[in-house]
Amino acid sequence: MTSSFAKCVKSFSIAAALLLTPFAANAQTTSSSSGSDRWLHVRVVSSDNKGETVRVNVPLDLAEKVLPAINKDRLHNGKVTIDRSEMEGVDCRALLEAIKTTKDGEFVTVESHDSDVKVAKQGGYMLVHVTEKRWNEGKDGKESKDAKMTEKSRVEVKVPMKVVEALFSGGKNELDVLAALRALSAHGDTELVSVKDGDQTVRVWLDSKSSSD
Amino acid sequence: MMILAKLALGAAGTLAVATVYTFREGTIRVDVDEHRSGGSHVHLWVPAALVPAAMHFVPDDKLQEAAAHAHEALPIVKIVAKELGNYPNAEFVQVDSAEEHVKVSVRNGKVYVDVQDHGDEVHVAVPVSTIEDVIENISERDRAQ
Numbered sequence: 573m574t575s576s577f578a579k580c581v582k583s584f585s586i587a588a589a590l591l592l593t594p595f596a597a598n599a600q601t602t603s604s605s606s607g608s609d610r611w612l613h614v615r616v617v618s619s620d621n622k623g624e625t626v627r628v629n630v631p632l633d634l635a636e637k638v639l640p641a642i643n644k645d646r647l648h649n650g651k652v653t654i655d656r657s658e659m660e661g662v663d664c665r666a667l668l669e670a671i672k673t674t675k676d677g678e679f680v681t682v683e684s685h686d687s688d689v690k691v692a693k694q695g696g697y698m699l700v701h702v703t704e705k706r707w708n709e710g711k712d713g714k715e716s717k718d719a720k721m722t723e724k725s726r727v728e729v730k731v732p733m734k735v736v737e738a739l740f741s742g743g744k745n746e747l748d749v750l751a752a753l754r755a756l757s758a759h760g761d762t763e764l765v766s767v768k769d770g771d772q773t774v775r776v777w778l779d780s781k782s783s784s785d
Numbered sequence: 786m787m788i789l790a791k792l793a794l795g796a797a798g799t800l801a802v803a804t805v806y807t808f809r810e811g812t813i814r815v816d817v818d819e820h821r822s823g824g825s826h827v828h829l830w831v832p833a834a835l836v837p838a839a840m841h842f843v844p845d846d847k848l849q850e851a852a853a854h855a856h857e858a859l860p861i862v863k864i865v866a867k868e869l870g871n872y873p874n875a876e877f878v879q880v881d882s883a884e885e886h887v888k889v890s891v892r893n894g895k896v897y898v899d900v901q902d903h904g905d906e907v908h909v910a911v912p913v914s915t916i917e918d919v920i921e922n923i924s925e926r927d928r929a930q
Contacts, residue, residue, distance in 0.1 A: 624882040782875040
């Protein structure tokens with residue numbers, strides 16, 4: 573009697589095990605599928621009295637799949653249409669071609685009273701640095717000759733040339749954001765954007781970690 | 786005696802199988818705690834497998850109305866829900882300040898939304914597969930329109 577009861581329990585155990593196996597197998601496949609993902613991280617740190625920190629982590633694979641599904645305003649099938657009038661006669665494609673074939677160096681340097689802008693190519697990256705200046709006023713509220721300059725904000729953008737090329741690989745009046753994302757995902761770990769503006773710092777970077785810390 | 790034992794085992798087995806079937810997709814959990822006098826406290830646990838079944842009882846016009854509202858976002862949400870399965874453990878958004886904390890993450894195949902705002906807390910956990918099922922259901926109604 574005991575042995576037949578034991579058989580029943582054994583059969584029940586096997587049936588339960590068989591029933592649960594697919595879930596265990598499914599859990600195993602899903603957990604191992606995100607090994608070599610590239611993640612785009614955005615971190616905004618505010619040092620004001622609220623002290624807010626925002627962290628956003630987006631897998632590039634996910635962005636690549638979602639982007640073609642967004643069809644709104646100027647964004648269609650992962651491409652953004654540029655209004656010709658906004659380009660003010662600048663032929664970006666010709667400009668890019670010129671930059672591509674030129675050796676490393678600084679292409680644009682604009683130094684003005686309020687801001688400095690530098691565009692350069694270095695080690696396969698396109699660099700854009702913008703510094704906004706703040707001039708300390710004198711006691712009478714006017715700028716004196718000896719007024720001291722401090723940085724109001726500083727923006728540093730570092731984009732791999734391959735990504736820039738991919739961005740302009742679409743039609744004449746469009747930016748191929750999807751192609752740029754694909755080029756970015758093939759790239760190694762890199763810091764893309766760094767902004768320091770008053771109380772806020774913004775950092776955008778790419779790596780293979782799913783968390784930003 | 787033996788018959789009784791077999792009956793008990795049969796009943797226990799049926800109960801176990803029914804439980805496993807009901808909870809095969811995990812649970813949806815909603816916790817709301819307002820830590821102030823008169824604040825509400827809601828704690829809800831629902832087997833996720835019941836949601837797609839329950840959706841069949843939602844009147845067509847209500848679902849079609851929802852589908853019409855979500856028409857533009859449906860393909861995007863559908864892709865996101867499908868792809869989330871590839872990221873079983875990830876933190877997507879985190880906002881921290883002195884009195885507010887928001888976190889959107891995926892842990893063990895469940896989407897978690899955790900909000901703490903001036904002492905009030907809301908925690909929602911939904912299996913990714915349930916989101917997929919619901920979106921699929923709404924999409925079907927949208928196509929049927």
